[in-house]
Amino acid sequence: MMNGEEGVAVRKSIELLVALGSVFGAEKLVPVESAHISGVSYKNLGEAGTEWLEEQATTGAKCRIRATLNPAGMDMDKWKEMGVPEEFAIGQRRVLDAFESMGVEPTCTCTPYLIGHVPRRGTQVAWAESNAVCFVNSVLAARTNRESGPTTLASAVTGVAALYGYRLPENRKPAKIIQVEADLNSRLDYSGLGYVTGKLLGSAVPYFRGLGDLDMESMKTMGAACATSGSIALWHGEGITPEAEWAAGYLEGIETITITKEDIKEAKTKIVSDPDNPTYCIGCPHCSLKEMEETANLVKGKSLDGKLWVFTSRGVYDQAEKGGLIKIIEDAGGRVYRDTCMVVAPLHEMGWKGVGTNSFKGGHYSTAHGFETKLQTVESLVKEAAK
Numbered sequence: 012m013m014n015g016e017e018g019v020a021v022r023k024s025i026e027l028l029v030a031l032g033s034v035f036g037a038e039k040l041v042p043v044e045s046a047h048i049s050g051v052s053y054k055n056l057g058e059a060g061t062e063w064l065e066e067q068a069t070t071g072a073k074c075r076i077r078a079t080l081n082p083a084g085m086d087m088d089k090w091k092e093m094g095v096p097e098e099f100a101i102g103q104r105r106v107l108d109a110f111e112s113m114g115v116e117p118t119c120t121c122t123p124y125l126i127g128h129v130p131r132r133g134t135q136v137a138w139a140e141s142n143a144v145c146f147v148n149s150v151l152a153a154r155t156n157r158e159s160g161p162t163t164l165a166s167a168v169t170g171v172a173a174l175y176g177y178r179l180p181e182n183r184k185p186a187k188i189i190q191v192e193a194d195l196n197s198r199l200d201y202s203g204l205g206y207v208t209g210k211l212l213g214s215a216v217p218y219f220r221g222l223g224d225l226d227m228e229s230m231k232t233m234g235a236a237c238a239t240s241g242s243i244a245l246w247h248g249e250g251i252t253p254e255a256e257w258a259a260g261y262l263e264g265i266e267t268i269t270i271t272k273e274d275i276k277e278a279k280t281k282i283v284s285d286p287d288n289p290t291y292c293i294g295c296p297h298c299s300l301k302e303m304e305e306t307a308n309l310v311k312g313k314s315l316d317g318k319l320w321v322f323t324s325r326g327v328y329d330q331a332e333k334g335g336l337i338k339i340i341e342d343a344g345g346r347v348y349r350d351t352c353m354v355v356a357p358l359h360e361m362g363w364k365g366v367g368t369n370s371f372k373g374g375h376y377s378t379a380h381g382f383e384t385k386l387q388t389v390e391s392l393v394k395e396a397a398k
């Protein structure tokens with residue numbers, strides 16, 4: 012590959028991975044079984060990023076392993092209804108065309124693990140998108156670093172990644188014990204716990220005690236928040252995650268930090284303001300089928316007048332449609348979009364004034380992007396949207 016025998020794109024990809032490995036002191040490259048590629052929204056890529064992708068495609072880049080794609084900046088079919096400008100839509104279409112011509116599956120979701128991209132425990136993968144990284148490392152116990160768009164594409168094209176970081180067992184040991192002293196009653200609470208943890212720990216690996224009985228949806232939102240306020244890529248949950256028992260062998264002598272409900276409340280006040288007329292969003296990370304069902308049950312008989320937006324993957328959308336859930340949400344005046352989300356869509360150009368969300372990750376970014384933001388449970392989002 013380095014000699015260019017497999018073409019320019021492969022040579023450039025392997026050069027990138029070798030350079031990265033050298034920086035981090037990797038001894039070798041290892042095969043990876045799959046890739047999840049970020050950097051898909053035209054909002055983030057712009058013209059320069061799009062041209063770079065097109066160059067990769069035209070110089071022979073082709074995926075040799077399974078590769079899925081993170082959200083784009085719009086629903087690829089319903090972008091007009093979303094209010095996305097045409098110029099943006101043209102750019103976004105070019106991005107998807109480039110990825111598809113390289114053999115990337117146009118899944119456009121940050122929860123590929125909900126639509127059948129589920130790496131086995133202990134396998135090496137190259138995933139980007141911080142919530143997906145946290146989920147694949149922690150809940151599935153596969154191994155990846157926090158990759159970027161270019162490095163995941165390079166791994167997809169070459170089938171390898173440099174062996175360092177979370178790919179090695181020694182870097183998967185817990186660094187701090189997080190003792191949870193709070194009743195966690197909603198996914199918003201779990202999201203808040205993740206957010207506080209990330210702020211306190213930076214990139215260190217937490218070992219949670221006292222997480223309670225959390226469902227998969229709470230794990231996904233907690234991991235997303237951990238990876239937003241900090242750069243956590245892996246967490247262990249006592250009695251919950253697959254590597255927790257192994258991790259428990261390394262707890263002796265490490266510091267314990269207690270997190271209370273007050274800590275979560277305080278973190279919330281730093282994000283929240285009081286927007287007039289916000290758009291209420293569910294689906295950061297993208298909704299699971301269970302969340303679609305819950306939303307449909309909550310909105311039945313309400314009048315949402317286009318104020319509630321639900322984001323999910325095409326895979327989950329199709330299942331929800333078969334089950335009649337999309338119709339229920341849309342009949343109540345809610346909107347359901349695929350391929351995109353409340354952070355990577357061009358919200359300013361779409362005329363949004365403020366954002367309501369049940370996700371600390373979503374709230375963090377909407378504040379960072381200049382929107383006044385509400386953080387609420389899904390029940391209260393629906394209630395307000397229906398006022």
Ligand code: F3S
Nearest residue numbers: 121295296297352354
């Ligand atoms: Fe996913 Fe967008 Fe949130 S990519 S985790 S829905 S910011």
